[in-house]
Amino acid sequence: MRETQSVVLAGVGGQGILLASEILAKAAMAAGYDVKTNEVHGMAQRGGSVVAQVRFGAEVHSPLVARGTARVLGSLEQVEALRFWEYLAQNGLAVVNAQAVVPVTVSSGSAKYPEDVEARLRRAFSRLVYMNAAEEALKLGDIRAANTVLLGAISKGLDLPIDAWQEAIASSVKAKLVDLNIRAFELGMKFH
Amino acid sequence: MSRGVRAVEWLVLVEYVRSPRPEGIYVRSIPQLATEMRTVKREMMSGNEALARGAYEAGVVLGTGYPGTPSTEILENLVRYKPEVYCEWSPNEKVAFEVAAGASVAGARSIVTMKHVGLNVAADPLMTLSYLGVVGGFVACVADDPGMHSSQNEQDTRRYASFAKVPIFEPSDSQEAKDFMLEAMGISEKFSTPVILRSTTRVSHSRSLVNLGERSLPERMIGLVKDPPRFVPIPVWGRPMRQRLDERLKGLKEASERSKANRIEWRDRSLGIITASIAYQYVRDAWPEASVLKLGFSNPFPDSMVVELTSGVDKVLVVEELDDIIEEHVKSLGIQCQGRSIVPGIGELSVDILLDSRAKYEGMEPVTPSVPEYCQGLPPRPPVLCPGCPHRGIFCALGKHDVVVTGDIGCYSLGAFKPLDRMDTILCMGAGISMAQGFQKAGEPKKVVGIVGDSTFFHSGITGLIDIAYNKGSSTIIVLDNRTTAMTGHQDHPGTGVTLMGEKTRALSIEDIGRACGIEMVFTISPYDLSTVKETLSQCLESGEPSLIVSRAPCPLKERRRVGEIREISHEKCKGCELCLKLACPAIEMDKDKPKINKILCGGCGLCEQICPAGAASAVGKTKGDKADA
Numbered sequence: 001m002r003e004t005q006s007v008v009l010a011g012v013g014g015q016g017i018l019l020a021s022e023i024l025a026k027a028a029m030a031a032g033y034d035v036k037t038n039e040v041h042g043m044a045q046r047g048g049s050v051v052a053q054v055r056f057g058a059e060v061h062s063p064l065v066a067r068g069t070a071r072v073l074g075s076l077e078q079v080e081a082l083r084f085w086e087y088l089a090q091n092g093l094a095v096v097n098a099q100a101v102v103p104v105t106v107s108s109g110s111a112k113y114p115e116d117v118e119a120r121l122r123r124a125f126s127r128l129v130y131m132n133a134a135e136e137a138l139k140l141g142d143i144r145a146a147n148t149v150l151l152g153a154i155s156k157g158l159d160l161p162i163d164a165w166q167e168a169i170a171s172s173v174k175a176k177l178v179d180l181n182i183r184a185f186e187l188g189m190k191f192h
Numbered sequence: 193m194s195r196g197v198r199a200v201e202w203l204v205l206v207e208y209v210r211s212p213r214p215e216g217i218y219v220r221s222i223p224q225l226a227t228e229m230r231t232v233k234r235e236m237m238s239g240n241e242a243l244a245r246g247a248y249e250a251g252v253v254l255g256t257g258y259p260g261t262p263s264t265e266i267l268e269n270l271v272r273y274k275p276e277v278y279c280e281w282s283p284n285e286k287v288a289f290e291v292a293a294g295a296s297v298a299g300a301r302s303i304v305t306m307k308h309v310g311l312n313v314a315a316d317p318l319m320t321l322s323y324l325g326v327v328g329g330f331v332a333c334v335a336d337d338p339g340m341h342s343s344q345n346e347q348d349t350r351r352y353a354s355f356a357k358v359p360i361f362e363p364s365d366s367q368e369a370k371d372f373m374l375e376a377m378g379i380s381e382k383f384s385t386p387v388i389l390r391s392t393t394r395v396s397h398s399r400s401l402v403n404l405g406e407r408s409l410p411e412r413m414i415g416l417v418k419d420p421p422r423f424v425p426i427p428v429w430g431r432p433m434r435q436r437l438d439e440r441l442k443g444l445k446e447a448s449e450r451s452k453a454n455r456i457e458w459r460d461r462s463l464g465i466i467t468a469s470i471a472y473q474y475v476r477d478a479w480p481e482a483s484v485l486k487l488g489f490s491n492p493f494p495d496s497m498v499v500e501l502t503s504g505v506d507k508v509l510v511v512e513e514l515d516d517i518i519e520e521h522v523k524s525l526g527i528q529c530q531g532r533s534i535v536p537g538i539g540e541l542s543v544d545i546l547l548d549s550r551a552k553y554e555g556m557e558p559v560t561p562s563v564p565e566y567c568q569g570l571p572p573r574p575p576v577l578c579p580g581c582p583h584r585g586i587f588c589a590l591g592k593h594d595v596v597v598t599g600d601i602g603c604y605s606l607g608a609f610k611p612l613d614r615m616d617t618i619l620c621m622g623a624g625i626s627m628a629q630g631f632q633k634a635g636e637p638k639k640v641v642g643i644v645g646d647s648t649f650f651h652s653g654i655t656g657l658i659d660i661a662y663n664k665g666s667s668t669i670i671v672l673d674n675r676t677t678a679m680t681g682h683q684d685h686p687g688t689g690v691t692l693m694g695e696k697t698r699a700l701s702i703e704d705i706g707r708a709c710g711i712e713m714v715f716t717i718s719p720y721d722l723s724t725v726k727e728t729l730s731q732c733l734e735s736g737e738p739s740l741i742v743s744r745a746p747c748p749l750k751e752r753r754r755v756g757e758i759r760e761i762s763h764e765k766c767k768g769c770e771l772c773l774k775l776a777c778p779a780i781e782m783d784k785d786k787p788k789i790n791k792i793l794c795g796g797c798g799l800c801e802q803i804c805p806a807g808a809a810s811a812v813g814k815t816k817g818d819k820a821d822a
Contacts, residue, residue: 012573013575025236025399026236029236029401034400034401035236035399035400035401036365036398036399036400037236037398037399037400038394038397038398038399039397039398039399040341040397047573047575047576047578047778048573048574048575048576049573060400061473061474061476061477062473062474062476062477062542062543063365063394063398063399063400063470063473064394064474064542064543066477066542066543066544066547067544067561068561079570079571079573080573082566082567082570083567083570083573085564085567086561086563086567102781102782103571103572103573103574103778104574104576104776104777104778105571105572105573105574106571106781106782107773107780107781107782107787108610108611108773108774108776109770109773109782110610111571111572112569112571113571114569114570114571119566120566120567123564123566124564124566124567
């Protein structure tokens with residue numbers, strides 16, 4: 001059995017990172033792996049940076065991902081991808097949603113949102129999928145499926161069978177949204 | 193594949209064999225066990241869900257608690273088993289502890305849940321319940337927060353176990369959380385002792401796979417078995433209780449030495465690591481080859497196992513989060529070991545930190561990667577008050593007064609940050625009121641305003657208010673009543689009119705309680721009406737009398753709706769004074785030189801409209817004729 005695979009998902013409180021990590025964990029479970037995840041609750045959720053970590057393999061110990069070991073770093077927000085860069089392994093895959101959520105520290109003038117985000121992302125990550133997940137989700141008619149689009153792109157960096165993903169999606173979202181989310185996932189898979 | 197064992201299942205099988213089950217199962221063959229294991233229901237659970245599941249399977253019929261990150265979801269998950277389990281949010285941890293204690297003395301298995309600082313509030317009943325002992329199993333689930341993700345300190349609950357002379361269990365993942373709950377309940381009944389089950393943020397909020405079991409109830413009937421020398425610790429009966437407590441501890445020590453919750457994993461004999469809780473998981477990744485004594489039932493200490501490990505290895509290292517409790521004890525046994533000199537005792541541990549510790553232990557330089565230039569200078573993203581948050585109106589109005597503001601624990605702690613910057617102190621639950629009295633009585637030259645939330649008011653604000661009325665104080669107390677316990681995820685409380693069981697109940701009035709406490713100046717205002725807030729505040733501050741302002745507006749995050757109409761800022765009317773940015777509203781962004789409102793985020797509270805001196809902010813659709821900035 002191969003070594004433990006780690007994934008780090010980042011974003012801003014309220015973007016749907018926790019649901020994405022739940023789907024990923026269920027997919028790994030459906031594929032027969034031991035799985036551990038970690039997420040942040042409480043004060044940090046109030047519009048702050050949110051990070052969720054998922055690890056799976058034959059036997060997983062730490063729920064936390066160590067520096068430079070994640071096979072995939074997925075982020076629903078651009079700056080958050082840069083913030084958590086150190087988790088990604090050297091040849092790891094970064095999947096970044098081309099969206100800026102401006103923090104209050106920027107609007108109040110105490111900090112700046114970098115203007116050259118895309119250039120920075122390209123320098124930081126040698127394997128980068130830079131996509132507009134929200135726009136893709138809108139094509140399907142529901143912007144809230146952006147995190148599933150992101151998962152589709154993430155899946156290219158992991159060895160989980162497609163039926164495990166489908167099973168995980170079906171058991172995580174409302175019945176009437178299953179088809180939409182599976183199509184969103186498949187849309188995401190086309191990016192690489 | 194039904195008869196064989198897949199590689200991935202081997203290790204799961206080991207866990208399965210370890211987990212509690214009916215006697216006799218061990219005589220079966222491995223393939224038989226594997227087949228059986230596949231029929232066992234497995235679920236991904238957070239540590240908190242697993243603790244609730246464990247309590248359910250252990251036959252718990254009553255669960256109480258007060259919300260507090262990272263413990264809150266234990267009770268929220270336990271109540272899903274209603275009506276088999278009765279659950280309640282009590283006004284505070286002391287009450288919760290005592291309710292569960294009463295149930296236990298009546299013969300019922302019960303749990304109480306709280307965060308680490310909550311146990312300070314419940315310390316009084318804990319210290320003496322260990323003298324009385326229990327009848328039905330009693331487990332206090334206490335969740336520590338190393339690293340202070342959502343807390344004001346990082347005290348170590350393990351100290352309370354030795355302090356109160358009670359056993360403590362420390363799970364390291366969700367399966368253990370469930371298993372240890374079952375074992376803790378058994379130990380509690382066998383030795384008639386309250387038990388602490390200590391989680392941490394990473395145990396409570398990590399998810400992993402859990403094998404589900406069946407619920408089993410004791411045969412004992414509920415009902416007091418009258419025995420005053422056992423349950424009434426007046427000195428004549430209390431002294432024998434103290435004697436019995438020491439006898440009990442001797443039995444507990446034997447139990448911890450035999451417990452499956454403590455185990456030695458023999459690997460390479462050059463290094464033996466003693467560890468517990470989540471630190472065990474980090475040790476397995478950072479020192480995969482080392483032998484390990486893994487403690488799960490750590491008070492009383494299983495000394496014989498420590499001796500067994502340490503005499504079988506060349507060197508001993510203790511890896512523990514927070515205080516040096518294991519290290520101190522191992523050294524007290526006359527055993528040489530290293531610990532805090534290698535592993536940090538401030539903040540939480542992680543595999544990364546232990547890899548640094550390992551480098552240090554092996555005499556090498558820790559490898560800390562330097563942050564590349566393209567990842568530097570990123571804008572910080574601290575938590576902030578949500579768009580439309582009612583607390584913002586109060587902080588905005590307070591900004592107009594040169595007063596001292598004593599604050600409290602809740603979302604409104606965020607009012608301490610710039611640019612709101614309108615909270616001067618925070619100590620603990622309820623201190624927003626009592627510290628105001630202290631400032632004022634000490635002769636603080638400025639007027640003093642105390643701030644508490646609604647749930648916090650019921651938790652421990654009322655006694656402080658009585659103190660102000662009784663001892664002739666003159667502070668102004670503001671209760672930020674957003675009709676919920678917001679920060680921990682919207683739990684009900686005595687003011688909301690709904691119980692944890694989902695039943696309607698009387699909603700206690702904060703105003704009536706204030707009057708009953710002896711406060712005569714009591715006002716109810718909307719925090720979205722800035723002029724009234726300011727007027728009321730001025731009236732209270734100038735009166736020289738103690739006063740209570742109830743600022744009432746429901747949390748929009750809980751209501752899942754906007755407060756009012758979406759606002760927009762007219763680019764033409766805006767003079768660029770940026771006063772609206774002082775609201776620290778996530779919906780107000782800078783668009784080149786002037787602010788604009790993010791319509792998706794806007795909560796419709798209208799504060800920006802009220803403070804804009806140029807009249808540039810207004811409700812969308814009411815600006816016809818103006819060229820609104822899209």
